[in-house]
Amino acid sequence: MTEKKGAPLRSDAQRNRERILEVALVELTRSADAPLSAIAKKAGVGQGTFYRNFPNREALVLEIYRHEMQQVADSAHQLLQTREPDRALRDWMDRLAQFAMTKVGLADAIHQVTSAPGAAAKPEPTPVTSAAELLLHAAEESGTIRPGVSADDFILAISGLFAMDPHGDWEARATRLFDLVMDGLRVGAPGPKAG
Numbered sequence: 001m002t003e004k005k006g007a008p009l010r011s012d013a014q015r016n017r018e019r020i021l022e023v024a025l026v027e028l029t030r031s032a033d034a035p036l037s038a039i040a041k042k043a044g045v046g047q048g049t050f051y052r053n054f055p056n057r058e059a060l061v062l063e064i065y066r067h068e069m070q071q072v073a074d075s076a077h078q079l080l081q082t083r084e085p086d087r088a089l090r091d092w093m094d095r096l097a098q099f100a101m102t103k104v105g106l107a108d109a110i111h112q113v114t115s116a117p118g119a120a121a122k123p124e125p126t127p128v129t130s131a132a133e134l135l136l137h138a139a140e141e142s143g144t145i146r147p148g149v150s151a152d153d154f155i156l157a158i159s160g161l162f163a164m165d166p167h168g169d170w171e172a173r174a175t176r177l178f179d180l181v182m183d184g185l186r187v188g189a190p191g192p193k194a195g
Contacts, residue, residue: 017053019043025064025106032108036060058113065110072099073127076135086144089135090182093158096128097174101166129155139185146188157181 023043027034036057040050054060075095079088133151140147160177164170 016043016045016049020045020050020053020060021064021067024060025068025103028061028064028109029103029106032106032112057109061106061109061113064106068099068103068106070127072096073131076131080135080138084144085135085138085142086182086186089139089145089185090178092131092135093178093181094174096158097161097170097178100161101164101170101174104166141193143190143192145185147190149185154181154185157184 020039020043024034024039027039027042036050036054037047039060040047043050054063072095076088076092079091079095082088083091129151132154136145136149136151136154139145140149158178158181161174164173
């Protein structure tokens with residue numbers, strides 16, 4: 001039975017796709033050159049199932065990137081439900097750092113598939129920028145950060161994260177960097193609004 005393009009996947013087909021993505025994330029994080037056949041085997045799917053979902057390495061790597069970026073972005077909503085907005089923003093920065101530092105092999109795989117002549121462009125980090133915008137707006141509305149900080153400015157301010165050595169003491173450095181950014185965001189904050 002053939003799946004129609006754009007139609008929702010059957011539950012077993014969806015499970016296969018998710019399993020491939022899980023295994024591929026681990027394997028490509030370990031080595032950007034992980035063989036696709038090994039990923040299919042570890043995922044417990046046949047070659048046909050694998051290639052029906054991901055016709056080539058590029059499609060697989062870009063889907064993992066999109067999926068992981070969406071996971072980081074979605075965590076912003078979850079954090080806002082359980083924390084004060086400025087704390088949610090700060091905790092979200094830690095999640096972004098964890099993603100960035102633990103997925104170095106994946107970054108290599110992304111670079112490989114997007115740097116070849118005629119390759120697809122790396123997807124824009126739009127979900128992450130949208131999540132930052134959501135968190136900044138909530139913190140601004142609560143009066144805990146200064147008004148007028150754009151998501152683009154915020155991402156630029158924390159972009160030092162991506163220059164850190166993931167094999168060094170990145171956690172302590174990220175903590176210092178993010179605390180410094182939060183201190184700057186709090187300067188000029190009007191304070192919590194009277195309810």
